[in-house]
Amino acid sequence: MRKRATAKQVAEAAGVSKWTVIRAFTPGASITEESKRRVLESAARLNYTPNLLARSLATKSTGQIAVFVDDFANPQKLPFLETLTEQLQAVGRVAMLININNHFDHVHALLHADQRQVDAIILFGTAFRDETLTDRQLGNGTPPMFVLARDSQIDGVPAVVCDAELALRDIVDHLYSRGYRRPGFMSGAPALSTALRRREYFSKFWSEKGITHVEQLSAQKYSLQAGALGIRNYLSDTSGKERIDVLMCENDILALGAMDEMRGRFDLRIPEDIAVVGFDNYELGGSSAYSLTTYEQPLREMVSIIIRMIKGEVDPETVTLPGELVVRSST
Amino acid sequence: MRKRATAKQVAEAAGVSKWTVIRAFTPGASITEESKRRVLESAARLNYTPNLLARSLATKSTGQIAVFVDDFANPQKLPFLETLTEQLQAVGRVAMLININNHFDHVHALLHADQRQVDAIILFGTAFRDETLTDRQLGNGTPPMFVLARDSQIDGVPAVVCDAELALRDIVDHLYSRGYRRPGFMSGAPALSTALRRREYFSKFWSEKGITHVEQLSAQKYSLQAGALGIRNYLSDTSGKERIDVLMCENDILALGAMDEMRGRFDLRIPEDIAVVGFDNYELGGSSAYSLTTYEQPLREMVSIIIRMIKGEVDPETVTLPGELVVRSST
């Protein structure tokens, strides 16, 4: 059975009251050097550390931030999680990682996080439906929510995203200057595709260049297989001369899956037969096997801003940040 | 300001005592249907849900499991985290994701987790040094620890791992039967390499087949770049005829990095010039670009067992589980 020392025990050992013990552990509290020394000494001897649980109950702030994730197939989640945990911990917070896939429906997860008194909820999902969160059955007490790396369609819930308009303008400019004229766009989950707005801007900027038709491919979800299937369906149905000359995929994973399929099953050369563009700058896309042109999100800044919103240092408003085009030999 | 209804308020609204309210929310408590109905009704109206924080303080059990991660470069962490969170949540627990990289040294993280009264700690790291955790400065009250997916060198801390002996026997048998006779092994972080024991068994089984020399390559850490660098150093220093004919990498990421380098910079064919084997069965390794022979860990079972240990349903003892060889065209 676990047994931890409490402030009370330390107090007795040090010959002071438990409130003095608390003061010794409260930066800037008014306490004499002498008392503090004695308290810390006894504390060390008894192996005492404050119980954050009890503190949270009293202060009504847990320092715990729930992070909702629903798409573990995208390896790009990992660097985000790394940065997120790192920056949260740097300001004394900690991440509660909550899987909102399948069985764990969102409302339930929300309820659970709420019951655990988290200070905030970061929606770092991909395919979740905003509608399920819109009504927020939890009444007025719900912890503040923030959406990371996709648009928010929920009223009063701000998002921190990479600026899709800037990104797609850069991408289309690049492709146009490379001479491509028959663009295609492969989207993943329908719900997210609208939220990311990548497809929308892709079409818009092509049409500004006089190219009004963008071939639409759909992968239904975000995975290698889905990307492969998406391009396979298209290529099987379309003869060589009618094919697109460049394919933009909604993220790198789709792009990698599509590239494999194009080369492995259809013997196409990239970029000679079809060029490919992704989004995210996932590490493996940069390998010589793929050398995928892509767009990098300003991960650290995005995370940093969302944390400052949580801390209340920045007004909770949707923020879009510029990313960076990464040109490689797939275009 | 947040305001949640408390059991007391619900009690007043329902015209009962707060303990009756508790009972209505405690499965199997003795309470009349009538009381329960009235309580739940008031609770619903007031939007009441139990405060898990207060409960934890009273019960001395938080249902929170700290997961220590120090290697976010390996995408294989993601499916593990997915399974872990899924299974934890299925039994009413939740994962606290703790980054123990760089600045966040392990002892500090341990202390922090302990102060938050987590029920258990899962060490799901790669390169952490066991020594720093061995003494466990926290005294006797430390939450139980478990190591996931690598060996434990800490006294009294059990590990749940994929059986390296079985795995390497299968792998070496396979390579031998394919006719390879000049094996090389690329290891990553020195600390982990010994913990994984893959190198050790690789050499052992080759030597049982009469091949006593295994070329040792080192990548220092686990990443694409490290894998690429490791093989580059070796190939630059070794002329064609003296080269190994098969390279086993400690995990898939190293293998993918090495393959890129072998093909991109040295124009080698895989497997004709050098065959490659990885470990983990990371999804991308199965793509046609790599088609990497590898070994799959029994992820779900590993997670399941560690959770049962946490719940106390299984004795906390180190467990090794068999995985499965996945043969593809890289060998």
Add this chain to the structure above:
DNA sequence: TTGTAAGCGTTATCAC
């Protein structure tokens, strides 16, 4: 079946 008293380990606030 239900109500009461005591306790979990802190913090906030006010006297001294």
Add this chain to the structure above:
DNA sequence: GTGATAACGCTTACAA
């Protein structure tokens, strides 16, 4: 600067 009182919201006895 220090000690005391009350409170945070729940659970676990135990008594009615």
